[in-house]
Amino acid sequence: xxxxxxxxxxxxxxxxxxxxxxxxxxxxxxxxxxxxxxxxxxxxxxxxxxxxxxxxxxxxxxxxxxxxxxxxxxxxxxxxxx
Numbered sequence: 001x002x003x004x005x006x007x008x009x010x011x012x013x014x015x016x017x018x019x020x021x022x023x024x025x026x027x028x029x030x031x032x033x034x035x036x037x038x039x040x041x042x043x044x045x046x047x048x049x050x051x052x053x054x055x056x057x058x059x060x061x062x063x064x065x066x067x068x069x070x071x072x073x074x075x076x077x078x079x080x081x082x
Contacts, residue, residue: 007039008039010031011035011039014028014031018032026051027059029051029052030059030060032048033046045064
């Protein structure tokens, strides 16, 4: 779904899978984080990456989290308010 730019649908499906899972799965949180990032919801992306990292510190979410934080730290909002 993410490859087809169906971000909203991907978030909904991943949320259902997370809610139905007996045991939390870091990959589902990582994928949902990617979907939120793609939708522009940076805070929810970070929250999902952190959740995935709590479940599995070796999750690819750790790299995605670092990349997201680097982007947000580089982005200078004041430049766009002039």
